[in-house]
Amino acid sequence: MATTMTTGTDTVDRAVSARIDARRGTPWWIWLGIAFAALLPLIGGRTGLISNFYFLQLSLMIVYSIAVLGLNLLTGFNGQISLGHGAFFAVGAYVTAILIDRYEMYYLATLPIAMLACFVVGYLFGRPALRLEGHYLALATFALAIAVPQFLKYRHFEPYTHGVQGINIFKPDPPFGMPLSPDQWLYLVVLACAVVMFIVARNIVHSRMGRAMMAIRDQPLAADTMGINSARTKSITFGISALYVGLAGALHAIIFEFVSPDSFRFELSIAILVGAVIGGIATLSGAVIGGFFVQFIEKYADAATKWVTQIVHLPIELEPWTIYGIVLILLMYTMPMGVAGGFASLWRKIRPPN
Amino acid sequence: MEQLLQQVASGLANGAIYALVALALVMIFVSTNHINFAQGEMAMFSAFICWQLIHWGYPFWIALPATMLFSFVIGVLIERIILRPLHTAPLLSVVVVFIGLLAIFHSLAGAIWTHTVKPFPSPFPNFSFAGSGIIGPHQIGMILVAVLILALLFCFFRFTPLGLAMRAAALNPTSARLVGINVDWMLALGWGLAATVGSVAGVLVAPVVYLEPNMMAGILLYGFAGALVGGISSPGGAVAGGFIVGVLENMVAYLGYMLERATGFYLIGNGEKLTVALLMVITVLTLKPSGLFGHVTVKRV
Numbered sequence: 295m296a297t298t299m300t301t302g303t304d305t306v307d308r309a310v311s312a313r314i315d316a317r318r319g320t321p322w323w324i325w326l327g328i329a330f331a332a333l334l335p336l337i338g339g340r341t342g343l344i345s346n347f348y349f350l351q352l353s354l355m356i357v358y359s360i361a362v363l364g365l366n367l368l369t370g371f372n373g374q375i376s377l378g379h380g381a382f383f384a385v386g387a388y389v390t391a392i393l394i395d396r397y398e399m400y401y402l403a404t405l406p407i408a409m410l411a412c413f414v415v416g417y418l419f420g421r422p423a424l425r426l427e428g429h430y431l432a433l434a435t436f437a438l439a440i441a442v443p444q445f446l447k448y449r450h451f452e453p454y455t456h457g458v459q460g461i462n463i464f465k466p467d468p469p470f471g472m473p474l475s476p477d478q479w480l481y482l483v484v485l486a487c488a489v490v491m492f493i494v495a496r497n498i499v500h501s502r503m504g505r506a507m508m509a510i511r512d513q514p515l516a517a518d519t520m521g522i523n524s525a526r527t528k529s530i531t532f533g534i535s536a537l538y539v540g541l542a543g544a545l546h547a548i549i550f551e552f553v554s555p556d557s558f559r560f561e562l563s564i565a566i567l568v569g570a571v572i573g574g575i576a577t578l579s580g581a582v583i584g585g586f587f588v589q590f591i592e593k594y595a596d597a598a599t600k601w602v603t604q605i606v607h608l609p610i611e612l613e614p615w616t617i618y619g620i621v622l623i624l625l626m627y628t629m630p631m632g633v634a635g636g637f638a639s640l641w642r643k644i645r646p647p648n
Numbered sequence: 649m650e651q652l653l654q655q656v657a658s659g660l661a662n663g664a665i666y667a668l669v670a671l672a673l674v675m676i677f678v679s680t681n682h683i684n685f686a687q688g689e690m691a692m693f694s695a696f697i698c699w700q701l702i703h704w705g706y707p708f709w710i711a712l713p714a715t716m717l718f719s720f721v722i723g724v725l726i727e728r729i730i731l732r733p734l735h736t737a738p739l740l741s742v743v744v745v746f747i748g749l750l751a752i753f754h755s756l757a758g759a760i761w762t763h764t765v766k767p768f769p770s771p772f773p774n775f776s777f778a779g780s781g782i783i784g785p786h787q788i789g790m791i792l793v794a795v796l797i798l799a800l801l802f803c804f805f806r807f808t809p810l811g812l813a814m815r816a817a818a819l820n821p822t823s824a825r826l827v828g829i830n831v832d833w834m835l836a837l838g839w840g841l842a843a844t845v846g847s848v849a850g851v852l853v854a855p856v857v858y859l860e861p862n863m864m865a866g867i868l869l870y871g872f873a874g875a876l877v878g879g880i881s882s883p884g885g886a887v888a889g890g891f892i893v894g895v896l897e898n899m900v901a902y903l904g905y906m907l908e909r910a911t912g913f914y915l916i917g918n919g920e921k922l923t924v925a926l927l928m929v930i931t932v933l934t935l936k937p938s939g940l941f942g943h944v945t946v947k948r949v
Contacts, residue, residue, distance in 0.1 A: 375740070422934050425934050425937055426930075426933060426937065427937075429683050429876070432683070433926075433929075433930070433933075434930045434933070436869065436872070437869075437926035437929070440869065440922060440926065441927070444922070444923050445923070448920065449914055450914075560865075567744075567747075571744045572744070575738075575740055610759045610760050611759055612759055613756075613759050614755070615752070615754060615758075616755040616756060618751050618755075619747075619748040619752035620752065621748075622747060622748030622751070623730065623748040623749070626734070626737065626742075626744050626748070630737045630738055630741045631738070
């Protein structure tokens with residue numbers, strides 16, 4: 295499976311360009327973008343251009359970007375497919391919710407614990423999953439996605455999880471009497487987490503560990519021969535990937551103020567995977583696009599469905615999922631390497647010769 | 649004791665459905681190396697077609713062949729139109745296309761026939777016999793029809809030139825092309841047959857789980873598990889795997905129920921049986937990664 299993801303020369307190309315990118319550092323316009331995003335509560339919030347509802351939407355988009363990034367580290371850079379990352383999302387969300395609800399912990403202090411818990415769960419799951427490849431791993435992770443919501447409903451855990459009812463928590467107020475609404479403050483928290491996590495991911499990918507991950511993806515046998523401990527690398531990658539998704543889950547619980555087993559159904563895992571592939575597998579920028587896709591496609595699919603129904607006068611009432619499916623298939627036709635991959639190859643064709 | 653037999657019998661009946669779904673998955677897998685995640689929704693759509701035909705007043709035994717023919721055509725068309733341009737695409741792109749197909753079939757069924765649960769008449773006559781307490785007529789019918797389909801497919805692949813050509817195309821496309829087999833059409837034919845087998849599974853299971861767009865979600869998962877347990881490269885193994893998973897699932901719930909009755913401690917119930925059955929399947933796979941009946945592939949370095 296790993297070898298079919300990229301052709302040989304393409305991988306070399308990308309490895310070379312990745313090394314050049316690493317030397318160059320992050321381009322200035324990305325920092326400008328982050329600074330602009332950080333100032334949004336001041337620019338948009340104070341003037342009333344952007345409502346609290348939109349800040350919530352933006353926060354969710356960033357949260358999904360972190361989750362997509364986590365899956366991308368595993369699937370894109372290490373070649374292990376997962377249909378069950380919603381499970382780690384759920385674990386992160388529940389760890390945070392239980393710590394806040396039952397032990398009255400400070401919400402920011404729960405984040406590292408949730409991340410650590412997810413790392414351990416991911417590592418422990420990744421260890422036996424080492425023997426499984428391709429479709430078998432897909433089934434194992436699929437089972438994980440089914441199992442975790444059922445575990446959350448399990449009768450003997452109810453004192454902690456409150457069963458199907460879920461757990462309500464409350465949005466924290468901004469500290470130091472900052473003139474921000476809770477939604478705006480949480481948006482800043484989420485943004486800061488995302489920036490840190492993306493920088494860490496970039497460093498991982500360009501480090502010795504990252505090269506080992508990619509070597510295992512492209513040529514498992516050659517990687518072993520070169521002295522890479524592939525069992526260790528693969529299970530640690532699984533853990534790191536789970537850690538990212540767990541953080542996303544924990545942040546989701548805080549901004550959503552609610553967790554329940556049914557918020558983490560199998561569809562969430564699929565949405566994260568679709569986000570990773572649509573955004574662009576094995577690219578960091580693809581994770582941002584993927585997060586955007588996960589959060590906004592449903593809304594736009596809904597609007598597009600209404601528009602189509604109005605224009606065409608169909609005898610049946612279309613559902614948004616039809617448009618969603620058609621969009622997925624068309625995107626895969628036009629950009630099999632995702633949106634980020636599509637733009638990169640377009641740029642390679644039109645860039646000035648150097 | 650009778651209860652245990654009952655559970656085994658209904659496990660076998662469900663297993664027949666899982667076996668058919670597993671077989672449909674394997675048929676597509678051996679020739680293209682793809683797991684068709686939309687298989688369950690395609691079967692669900694076919695079951696709705698059959699329901700519609702019956703609703704219009706056609707007898708079941710005319711509606712079923714018509715449904716099978718329709719599914720065959722749909723399967724061929726999907727391969728020719730949607731998957732043909734993706735033969736060289738990365739695996740993950742194909743997975744996403746399957747997810748897209750799943751979404752389309754699911755939402756179209758919901759849009760055309762609504763999400764309300766519909767009863768589906770059992771096509772088998774209701775009669776009583778010696779073992780009536782253990783197994784119902786519809787369950788016997790399910791097992792018989794599944795076995796019949798399997799036998800027909802076996803004969804098709806074993807004894808007809810077309811079946812031989814399809815096996816050749818799946819086994820070694822390049823050589824098959826050299827001896828004059830139209831490999832592309834063989835793939836499309838394989839898709840059509842898989843869709844047909846899936847449609848039978850959908851129609852047979854509809855009276856049990858009732859007709860609604862979500863009805864195949866769990867069944868696809870069991871079929872997938874069955875295919876992997878039996879060995880995804882072996883059709884016979886997939887069928888056996890389907891039956892194994894069916895019985896296993898019911899045994900898990902039954903043992904949990906017995907344990908609760910004996911000791912009063914609730915360990916496993918209907919809510920957890922899917923999880924436990926899947927965990928067992930995964931344990932088997934970690935110990936024997938090629939499945940129970942699959943052959944180990946040797947990689948050339």
